[in-house]
Structures are given as structure tokens and as C-alpha cells.
Amino acid sequence: MNPRRRTVTIKHVAAEAGVSLQTVSRVINNEPNVRDAVKARVQDVVARLGYVPNLAARRMGGSRSFLLLALNDRDRTIEGWRLGEGDDWVDQMMLGGMVKCAEHGYRMLVELVDTHAAHVEREIAAALSALHPDGVILTPPHSDNPVITGLLGARGVPFARIGSVADGAGFAVAMDDRRAAEVAAEHLLALGHRRVGFITGSDDYALSAARLDGYLRALHAAGLGDDPSLVGRGDFSFASGRAATKALLALDDPPTAIVASSDQMALAALHVARERALRVPEDLSVISFDDTPVVRFGVPPLTAIKQPIAAMAAHAAERLIRAASGEAEPGPERSILPFDLVVRASTAEPRED
């Protein structure tokens, strides 16, 4: 009945072990200046009593909060969840981030924030004041939102910018989007394609430009000149992918292959191709970015650039935790993690006409 019953505190441990609070504190925080014998005794009592330090009290005492805050775009995330189109970005982030946090006695709290709204600043300031996280993980498109990075920087909260290519406060953890797009295009060029189209992502995301750049670079390297008509504008959505694909296929000399900057847009390309009675990959090759689950279940399964989302989140968490532990400087060096090109059935040599 007593609501506070059974709450083992540091006091109980201290009393039971016959030492001061301070000594127990030192032991659980793995600090020096405790004799091994005492340390062992305390640890024994801790285990026996099942003592676990109260996180809130710990924070109050002026130490770390053992909390990492992961900020995701509210509208996009909720829309993705509502639609249930199989986007597993958040899941992959949790897979990497939460598991890594758990390894270090940390917790990762996911929070949804409007990136465009006028009150971003207030929203984030409120979250920081309420939670006092030891670090923040920014995901696209927040990673390159100057209002957010500025606030975090001013507050002195260490933070990671996932998928960011820019410099600035915090540190970037990304894959090489430029190179990824380049590899995708190279794959198609190597198959013999000469007319390779590209569908861009939303301008909200800095990586959209990087991918376009990589694509262009591959074409130039292959001695293919600039043909702006081969670049369709998209915003990652299925609808935008449809529109862009239609435009590309309506060209006098349409592409025989398309690199789309998202899975949804690649699926849209598949869709349009089917409407036009174009076979994939015989008449049209398609490569997607992201590699969310749905592309594996597409017909045909899509060749895709696989983003290391879990790895990026884990890496970000690790760096933040290290910094909070004082083990390492929260330096500004960016971390570039490897990506994969997963070749499936949506790419092949072009027909010989």
C-alpha cells in the first residue's frame, strides 16, 4: 500500500555496508579512492539489495542525466506511421541508438518536433529544460536546421547531426551520399546504360544536393555531358516520383535507367513503367535509395543503396556518451559510415535496339 515501499536508496546500501553515502556513490560511479575490499563489500550489498540509482536524483545531484534525446521530424514521422508504407527509419534509429544506449546504462528518448514551425525553438528549449539530456541526436531534416543547431550550440548541449553534410556546431554522422549516388549511377553505366535519369529528393534535405552531385559526377566521368532534362525534381514522395518518372519517360530520348532518391519514388517509377507496359528491368532499370522493407517486396525487388541508419545512430550515441563520460572530447570531426549497394532484380543491361 505504501507507494514508496521497497524503494532501495543509496542510504540503505550505505547502512547495510557500514559505509558513508559517499563511498557508495564512489563505487557505483566507478570512481577512484575506494579500497578494493570496501568496494567489493559495497558492490555485494548493491547486488543483494538490487539497488539501482534513481536517475532523477542523480541528475539533481548535478551529474549526467544518462539520457539521449533523439529528435525526429513530427509531420513526416507521423505521416509515415499513419500511412504504414513500411518506412522503418525510426525503427532503424532505435535499433542502433537504443541498443547502444542500453549498453552504457543510457536511455534514448524519441521526441517529435516540427522543423518548419515558428515554435521549433520553444519546443526544443522546452525539451532540453525538462529533460536535460546528455546529448541530442538530430535526424534529417533537423540535422541541417540552423535554428535547431544554433540553439543546441548556444546551450552547449553536445549533439550529433545524422545525415548532415554541412559543417557547424555538433558533429555530423553520415554516409557518403554523393558517393552513393555515384556508385548507383556507375552500376547502371557499367551495365551499358547511356541515358540514365535521376530523381532528386526534397530540398529540405541537404543530402538531396549531394546525391544529385554524385550522379552528375558519374555521368561526367563516363564522358556523358550534362542533360538537365534527365534530372527530375522530387520530394521523396510517391506522388512526386510518379510525376518525375512520367516526365522522364516522355522525353524524346527517354532514359533506360533511373536512379531515384527514395524508395517511394523508385516504387513510383515501377508503377509508371507498368502503366506504360515497360518491363523492369528489361526496358527500364531502377535503383532506389533507403532500402526500406517494401523495396524487397516490390515486383521486381529493387536494387538499392542501403543507408546505414542503425550504424549511424549507434555511432552517434556512442560518441555522445563518450563525451558525457569525459572519455573523449566531443570533437567536431564528422563520421562517414559505409553504405551498400544491394543489387536485386530491378537493374539489368539495356535492350539493344
Next chain:
Amino acid sequence: MNPRRRTVTIKHVAAEAGVSLQTVSRVINNEPNVRDAVKARVQDVVARLGYVPNLAARRMGGSRSFLLLALNDRDRTIEGWRLGEGDDWVDQMMLGGMVKCAEHGYRMLVELVDTHAAHVEREIAAALSALHPDGVILTPPHSDNPVITGLLGARGVPFARIGSVADGAGFAVAMDDRRAAEVAAEHLLALGHRRVGFITGSDDYALSAARLDGYLRALHAAGLGDDPSLVGRGDFSFASGRAATKALLALDDPPTAIVASSDQMALAALHVARERALRVPEDLSVISFDDTPVVRFGVPPLTAIKQPIAAMAAHAAERLIRAASGEAEPGPERSILPFDLVVRASTAEPRED
């Protein structure tokens, strides 16, 4: 430079408004006994200073933690994320739970816990000691794990059991799994099927039995006797679905329709059917449970029972928050939320032979 710079506390607000800490506390907690004029003045200062109460300090003061803890099965969740097969259970839970929490100034923390391990008790006790959440949301199969429900009950922590059919401590929030299976079977019977097979879920989940029961009930109501050979054992996995489907199709008088207790098993049924050159739905109708994204992208898209996961999580969060606010008793009544049968292309009338 100063790490604690810019942290507005209740003191600053009190000083600025020319009132005591207590009065500010009363205002931010919306408690009575504050003159409207004073209240307005304080709220004004709060807004102007951008003050947000520190969660940790609040807990320390002996009040709520404004935290809800959602417990998911570690192995299953991580495996699902790793495989990336499009299971969006956690996403739906977050959609419902996090958004509802945010409405009330709460936060939902997701934690992964081994349900089978000997140390479940320790794991959960540790999480409770560290976090002191105002409530816990249990998801299957934790919802019916007596060790977990027992511990939570003993500790006096209010908790919701999502997808639970049992009585006991906490309260259940579920859909009517029995009825759902019944509706699925009825749909097939109404189409004219007389040989309807069923593939069960894992025995770890209490709802597996409920679904089987519903299926049997529909058959009996249709005047069809018990044929145990029509019931295949599964555990929700694709592999188990394959095995069960093979066994069903190998019967002398094989079913013309199958209700599978999970999407993965339904997809497996599709798979096996294709191997046998059976057309779906012409030769075999298939209904799945869960309605994860992948079933919509299957060929053909699957008719499915859609679980109200987001709604259940939101409802659970709301009840827990209400209880923590003292607005309502954390009563034991179970909440049953409506499900949907989404008819797609995998079900049709049986062939007339």
C-alpha cells in the same frame, strides 16, 4: 561556457513575478488557491522567461515523473528491426502512445526486455528504480507474463496490458481477438468456403488461443464439425507458416481458404501456394492478421484483420495518465477496442468443382 547558463528555474520565475516558489508551483501545476491576477502574472513571466519545469526535480519533489514506460520484447523487436520485414508494431505503438503522451506533457520511453530470461525481474525492477515511471505499458508477450505483472502489481505501479485477455493486476487493453478470428472465418464461409484452415500463433501469446477459439466458433456456427487436421500450428514466423501451409495443402481434402494468425504466416501461405501453382484467390483464399505494411504490397494484396495498435497504445497511455493525475481510478476494467477486416484481393469464392 558556463554549462548551467540559461537554465531558468522556478526561483527566477518567483523572483521576477514577486511571489513565492510555492505560488509558481501552484500555477504551473494548475492547482487552486491562486488569485486570477497572480496566476496571470506568473503565467506571463513563465512565458516570457520560457520557463519549463525540470522533470527530474519534479520527481524529486515527490510528484509524478511524467514518464510512461513501454516494455517490448527484446529479441522479437530487435529481430524484427534487423530483418526489416516491415513489421511496424513498435511504430504503431509509438504513434498512439507518444502522441497521446505529448498531449499531456508526458513522455513515453521504450524499453526492451527479455521475457523469457531469468533476470526479467531484475531488469524491470532496475528500470522502475531508475525511472520511477507513472505507469507502464506492457506489450505482448509481456502482457501475460506473470513474473512481470506480479512485480508491477507488487510495486504498485499502474500498468496496462496490451493485447491481453487475462484478468489480473493492471488493466487490459485489447481488441477482441476471438471475435476477429471469427469474423475472418465468417467472411470466408460467407464466400462459400466449407474447408477453412487455420494457422495458430505462438503459445507465448494468450491471444493465440483466443483466435483459434473464434475460428472454431465460426465453423461450428456454420454447422461444420471439428476437423483438427484443419488447424496448423504456427508461431507467427514465416517458416512456421510455410510448414503449416504445406501440411494443410497436403491433406486429402485440403482447405480452399486459410486464416493465418500473422502476416508473415499469411505471406508464407502465399509463397507455398505459388510453389504449388495454386492461384490466390482463385484456388486458395488467404486472410492475415496484423495488417503490417508488407501485406499491402504482397501479390495479391492480402485481406487482413487490422489490429488497432495505435489506438490501444493511445488508450493505455490515456488511462495511465488519468490515473496518475488523480482524475480517475486506475480501475481494472478491460478496454476492448474495435478492429477492422480489410478486404483486399486475397479472398474470393471457392472454385466450383
Next chain:
DNA sequence: CTGAAAGCGCTAACAA
């Protein structure tokens, strides 16, 4: 190496 004291930001209990 160990302990005692003070305080983190807030809220409960009590006074006024």
C-alpha cells in the same frame, strides 16, 4: 582513502 556538509529544483506539509 573516507566522511560530513551543502545543495540541485521542485513539491508536500504546514503555517500564516
Next chain:
DNA sequence: TTGTTAGCGCTTTCAG
């Protein structure tokens, strides 16, 4: 209707 007094459980000083 308001303000004052204690703590909550822990960690940081600073003494021994």
C-alpha cells in the same frame, strides 16, 4: 489566498 519549512536521492565540494 499565500508563504515557509522540510525534504526527495544523489553528487559535488571540502574536511579529515
